[in-house]
Amino acid sequence: MNNKVAVRKCSEYDLHEVYDQISDIWQKCEGPDVSGKKVLLKPNILIDSDPLKAICTHPVVVDAAIRFLQSKGAIVLVGDSPGAMVRGYKGEKSGIFQVSQKAGAEWVDFSKDPMEIALKKGKVRIASVIKEVDLIVSLPKFKNHGLVYFTGGIKNTLGLVPGFTKAKQHALHRDRISFSEFLVDLNEAVMPQFFIMDGIVGMEGPGPGQGTPVKIGLLLGSSNPLALDIVASKIAGYNPNDIPTNAIALSRGLWMKSAAEIIFDGPELESLIRNDFKKIPLDGSENVVIRFLKNRMHFLKKMERRPVFIHKNCIGCLDCIKICPANAIAMHPKKNNYVVLTDIKCIRCFCCSEVCQSKAVEIRRKFFGA
Numbered sequence: 001m002n003n004k005v006a007v008r009k010c011s012e013y014d015l016h017e018v019y020d021q022i023s024d025i026w027q028k029c030e031g032p033d034v035s036g037k038k039v040l041l042k043p044n045i046l047i048d049s050d051p052l053k054a055i056c057t058h059p060v061v062v063d064a065a066i067r068f069l070q071s072k073g074a075i076v077l078v079g080d081s082p083g084a085m086v087r088g089y090k091g092e093k094s095g096i097f098q099v100s101q102k103a104g105a106e107w108v109d110f111s112k113d114p115m116e117i118a119l120k121k122g123k124v125r126i127a128s129v130i131k132e133v134d135l136i137v138s139l140p141k142f143k144n145h146g147l148v149y150f151t152g153g154i155k156n157t158l159g160l161v162p163g164f165t166k167a168k169q170h171a172l173h174r175d176r177i178s179f180s181e182f183l184v185d186l187n188e189a190v191m192p193q194f195f196i197m198d199g200i201v202g203m204e205g206p207g208p209g210q211g212t213p214v215k216i217g218l219l220l221g222s223s224n225p226l227a228l229d230i231v232a233s234k235i236a237g238y239n240p241n242d243i244p245t246n247a248i249a250l251s252r253g254l255w256m257k258s259a260a261e262i263i264f265d266g267p268e269l270e271s272l273i274r275n276d277f278k279k280i281p282l283d284g285s286e287n288v289v290i291r292f293l294k295n296r297m298h299f300l301k302k303m304e305r306r307p308v309f310i311h312k313n314c315i316g317c318l319d320c321i322k323i324c325p326a327n328a329i330a331m332h333p334k335k336n337n338y339v340v341l342t343d344i345k346c347i348r349c350f351c352c353s354e355v356c357q358s359k360a361v362e363i364r365r366k367f368f369g370a
């Protein structure tokens with residue numbers, strides 16, 4: 001691993017253009033030798049959905065990555081596991097399953113015989129395919145995330161934890177910092193060897209599943225997820241130190257000790273920063289003073305960002321109820337398709353918003369009365 005990050009302008013999802021840029025990024029960042037190796041490509045398929053929604057890594061980026069790795073002699077496998085995944089799931093709505101089949105890459109079901117691995121603190125069940133492959137190449141999407149603000153290379157590794165079992169980790173790691181520590185621990189245990197981020201069209205606003213597609217026009221790559229996430233979050237207009245996964249990994253000196261160690265290759269970084277990108281508002285919970293006040297001043301707690309259910313959009317699929325790690329939501333006993341929140345139980349993990357495909361869960365700073 002090195003600290004090189006390459007950023008390339010890429011205006012559209014044209015297979016040849018994306019292929020050429022991935023090839024250039026790989027070379028500039030000294031991607032690993034994949035000849036004769038089995039490589040798992042791990043896109044972000046948060047919710048299997050139309051590529052136009054920009055929720056998932058675009059299928060053209062997956063297609064180009066498969067073809068590039070195959071040209072280098074790799075045997076390529078592709079897979080991911082959305083939060084609401086059921087056994088036998090294939091990423092068909094996103095088009096990722098189809099491009100994998102067409103390019104001759106094997107589709108992997110992460111829910112099949114997951115295995116337990118030890119982390120720094122505790123254990124987690126992950127897709128057993130990691131035992132079969134020599135390398136993992138992660139394909140994160142450039143987008144916001146309600147809980148950790150910005151989702152990039154470090155967060156994308158969570159997809160190795162199959163489907164609804166992700167919720168168990170939210171139950172164990174109940175706030176932003178604790179969950180971010182878990183994400184960093186997970187990457188310490190099973191870190192992909194290379195990352196290519198799809199920032200051609202990203203997602204601003206209430207990501208990772210309910211935001212608005214926005215043209216960024218970039219592909220980014222690195223073998224260092226922290227270096228990649230620092231650069232990407234900076235381009236999105238965040239202070240990279242406000243992204244808890246960045247701050248935690250830096251404070252541990254894991255993959256580098258300071259952002260100054262990044263070796264950047266691409267157009268002038270300052271010129272790429274999107275000050276108009278709609279960010280997730282920071283809630284200040286990282287700040288010890290605000291945490292202290294929140295614990296003592298009840299009204300501040302009532303003003304936290306929380307899930308708000310838009311009943312007219314609800315189709316009653318129950319996915320939010322199945323994934324909620326705190327048993328904080330249930331269907332109304334009398335009203336149809338009417339989800340009810342028990343606010344005091346809610347740990348603000350926002351998994352309900354991630355899995356809802358009907359725009360029936362919004363995350364808002366809504367006053368919650370006593």
Ligand code: SF4
Nearest residue numbers: 314315317318320356
């Ligand atoms: S809120 Fe969304 S996820 Fe929950 S039951 Fe309704 S449609 Fe399904």
Ligand code: SF4
Nearest residue numbers: 324346347349350352
């Ligand atoms: S209601 Fe939503 S935000 Fe609250 S704990 Fe359940 S899944 Fe998480």
